[in-house]
Amino acid sequence: MSRAGRNADGTDERVLVLNPVSGDGEHAPRVRELAAAHGFAVRETERPGDGIELAREAAEDGADLVAACGGDGTLNEVVRGLWNADALPDTAFAVVPGGTGNNFAGNVGIEGVEHAFEVIEAGRWRTIDLGLVAVDGGDPIPFLNSCVGGFTAEASASTSSDQKERYGVLAYVFNTLREVASFEGITLDVTPIGGGEGWRGDAACVLIGNGRRFPGGGSEQANVEDGRLDVTIVEGDPTVDLAGEAAVHRLLGRETGNITRLQTAELDVAVREDDPVTFSLDGELASARHLHVESRARTLRLPVGDAYEPAPD
Numbered sequence: 001m002s003r004a005g006r007n008a009d010g011t012d013e014r015v016l017v018l019n020p021v022s023g024d025g026e027h028a029p030r031v032r033e034l035a036a037a038h039g040f041a042v043r044e045t046e047r048p049g050d051g052i053e054l055a056r057e058a059a060e061d062g063a064d065l066v067a068a069c070g071g072d073g074t075l076n077e078v079v080r081g082l083w084n085a086d087a088l089p090d091t092a093f094a095v096v097p098g099g100t101g102n103n104f105a106g107n108v109g110i111e112g113v114e115h116a117f118e119v120i121e122a123g124r125w126r127t128i129d130l131g132l133v134a135v136d137g138g139d140p141i142p143f144l145n146s147c148v149g150g151f152t153a154e155a156s157a158s159t160s161s162d163q164k165e166r167y168g169v170l171a172y173v174f175n176t177l178r179e180v181a182s183f184e185g186i187t188l189d190v191t192p193i194g195g196g197e198g199w200r201g202d203a204a205c206v207l208i209g210n211g212r213r214f215p216g217g218g219s220e221q222a223n224v225e226d227g228r229l230d231v232t233i234v235e236g237d238p239t240v241d242l243a244g245e246a247a248v249h250r251l252l253g254r255e256t257g258n259i260t261r262l263q264t265a266e267l268d269v270a271v272r273e274d275d276p277v278t279f280s281l282d283g284e285l286a287s288a289r290h291l292h293v294e295s296r297a298r299t300l301r302l303p304v305g306d307a308y309e310p311a312p313d
């Protein structure tokens with residue numbers, strides 16, 4: 001990088017896309033300072049969707065490194081922009097945590113704002129898998145952490161930030177299961193592509209993790225360099241009392257018979273219901289009747305902290 005942080009034609013080599021209102025918003029002044037000190041041009045989002053366009057423009061203008069500062073929603077938008085510009089893996093990505101839960105930042109060993117810039121300058125560089133999901137036959141959309149389906153939008157809206165912080169995406173599951181008196185589940189067909197047994201039945205939810213693994217399987221950080229997704233199907237058994245978090249922990253724990261786990265590079269999820277089901281991609285909601293999900297191996301190049309394990313237990 002030249003000292004001025006610019007390419008020869010005057011465009012920026014390092015761009016940071018900042019969501020100034022994510023989390024409690026208090027990160028923004030410090031991030032602006034650190035970004036300037038580390039040679040980043042800062043582009044601030046003003047509304048949902050801006051992160052996609054700002055990242056796409058930065059990559060198309062020749063940036064080598066596009067960092068995202070915000071929560072998982074902002075990270076997701078920036079990666080979407082890089083994907084839309086067809087810039088991956090050549091344009092590198094970096095994470096500066098500025099959200100409530102910062103799940104993905106934790107998964108790649110980034111502990112805070114200062115640490116994020118230290119890691120950008122002196123961390124290990126890895127190239128990790130990217131999740132892609134095509135909703136109802138549309139274009140593939142990237143996700144970093146997870147694609148989770150089966151709960152209702154109302155449940156998500158009532159999820160507190162404290163719960164999000166403690167449980168990440170599982171908070172949505174807790175809330176849904178706590179609020180429903182009798183849970184009937186959604187009828188799903190889950191079909192791994194390229195081998196392996198499929199699953200059909202009534203599910204409470206299906207959790208598809210790229211960077212994130214769900215409880216019961218060792219570390220919460222998944223192996224994000226193996227080209228495979230971790231799929232957890234939680235059966236919607238109406239005889240099981242799902243009220244309360246302890247019940248959900250039991251349900252997601254290793255001892256239960258209500259869980260099916262599989263690993264696959266690619267799968268189809270079809271909803272056998274009249275109405276579409278709500279899905280969350282890295283925490284942002286969409287509704288769908290059909291999902292095609294895949295892991296695009298070794299697609300996102302980023303600096304990681306010491307706590308990041310390429311192959312966790």
Ligand SMILES: Nc1ncnc2c1ncn2[C@@H]1O[C@H](COP(=O)(O)OP(=O)(O)OP(=O)(O)O)[C@@H](O)[C@H]1O
Binds near residue numbers: 022048049050072075
């Ligand atoms: N300036 C803005 N004003 C309002 N919304 C914004 C703005 N910039 C981005 N957004 C939207 O805010 C959404 C949520 O942000 P994000 O997930 O990054 O933070 P968060 O919800 O506070 O954190 P976490 O996901 O860790 O709980 C993003 O999906 C994005 O579309």
